[in-house]
Amino acid sequence: MSDEKASAEQVPHVPVLLDEVLDALAPLESARILDGTFGAGGYSRALLEAGAEVIAIDRDPSVAPFVAALKADFPDRFTFVSGTFANLDELSDGPVDGIVLDIGVSSMQLDQAERGFSFMRDGPLDMRMSSEGPSAADLVNTLDEAELADLLFAFGEEKKSRRIAHGIVTARSTQPIGTTLELARLIEKTIGRKPGDNHPATRSFQALRIAVNAEFDELVEALFASERLLSEGGRLAVVTFHSLEDRIVKRFLAPEKSAPQQSRHLPSAEQIVSPWASVAKSRKAGASETSRNVRARSATLRAACRGTAPARELSFAGLGVPRSRGRA
Ligand SMILES: C[S@@+](CC[C@H](N)C(=O)[O-])C[C@H]1O[C@@H](n2cnc3c(N)ncnc32)[C@H](O)[C@@H]1O
Numbered sequence: 001m002s003d004e005k006a007s008a009e010q011v012p013h014v015p016v017l018l019d020e021v022l023d024a025l026a027p028l029e030s031a032r033i034l035d036g037t038f039g040a041g042g043y044s045r046a047l048l049e050a051g052a053e054v055i056a057i058d059r060d061p062s063v064a065p066f067v068a069a070l071k072a073d074f075p076d077r078f079t080f081v082s083g084t085f086a087n088l089d090e091l092s093d094g095p096v097d098g099i100v101l102d103i104g105v106s107s108m109q110l111d112q113a114e115r116g117f118s119f120m121r122d123g124p125l126d127m128r129m130s131s132e133g134p135s136a137a138d139l140v141n142t143l144d145e146a147e148l149a150d151l152l153f154a155f156g157e158e159k160k161s162r163r164i165a166h167g168i169v170t171a172r173s174t175q176p177i178g179t180t181l182e183l184a185r186l187i188e189k190t191i192g193r194k195p196g197d198n199h200p201a202t203r204s205f206q207a208l209r210i211a212v213n214a215e216f217d218e219l220v221e222a223l224f225a226s227e228r229l230l231s232e233g234g235r236l237a238v239v240t241f242h243s244l245e246d247r248i249v250k251r252f253l254a255p256e257k258s259a260p261q262q263s264r265h266l267p268s269a270e271q272i273v274s275p276w277a278s279v280a281k282s283r284k285a286g287a288s289e290t291s292r293n294v295r296a297r298s299a300t301l302r303a304a305c306r307g308t309a310p311a312r313e314l315s316f317a318g319l320g321v322p323r324s325r326g327r328a
Helices: 018-025 042-049 061-073 085-091 107-111 136-142 145-156 161-172 180-191 202-212 215-229 243-253 287-292 294-298
Strands: 032-035 053-058 078-082 098-102 235-240 276-279 300-306
Touching (some): 018 042, 018 098, 042 053, 042 061, 053 061, 061 078, 085 215, 136 161, 145 161, 145 202, 180 202, 287 294
């Protein structure tokens, strides 16, 4: 095991908006809570310490040491299931009182060069949270130029997506692009870098990561699965890290405001009864948290309480989910 591999003794990932998440899921004593994004177990541990039973899910096998640590400390109240949160209602093994999702990558994933998530660390261009399916290198080396440009624009909001895609296709005609730094340098060379701006590869890396892990599909499916799993009074808390994700959650929780274009076959916006009885105002981290943890700066928490209306059929309509021809 390399020094960079996760271990339960390191301080691996500082949980974001923790107090606000616990607040949104309260009351916790004897509650059954599903943590769909276990990571280093920061939320799970706090929930267990507050007296809850926790069922945790993660798709990344490298979380095993953190799972083992919680199993040792809370043998009767902690269960872990390896899998993706898209079908969390099937993985939960019974009803739950609350669900939390902390979307995106963990600090461990970003910090381990060999996972290939970071344009600052040299490693294979991988980016898979689990070790299955096509990697970022597969996408970069096989999609055609238009598909690549489309992907970078849709999932990274990269305005220079066409130039970057052209640069990639030209470079790979000599030799496949295999590492994070090769791609980061190529993007920098292609679109330049202004002093004070974010690294020019930031948006492209975000886009590739989202595509490789089908992150938007996973999020939408998990939201609908939560709606099915929770009964009246059940609480949902979702933390997101960029506006594309936050928009999906916001629209999902307010179907009456985001009804898709009307058709005579669909109920009108006024007729929609939201399955969510109360939706809290979104919350951001305060100055003291952002000064301690840079990741918290871009975090938004949205929380809601399940009402009595039946769960909806899975549908992407009206949620503003970016689509790309070049997705994995
Ligand atoms: C931001 S971290 C969670 C950190 C955690 N809240 C903590 O306090 O340690 C996100 C975790 O969710 C996992 N993840 C992301 N997408 C997932 C999915 N679709 N299904 C299951 N796990 C997922 C990642 O592997 C990662 O470990």
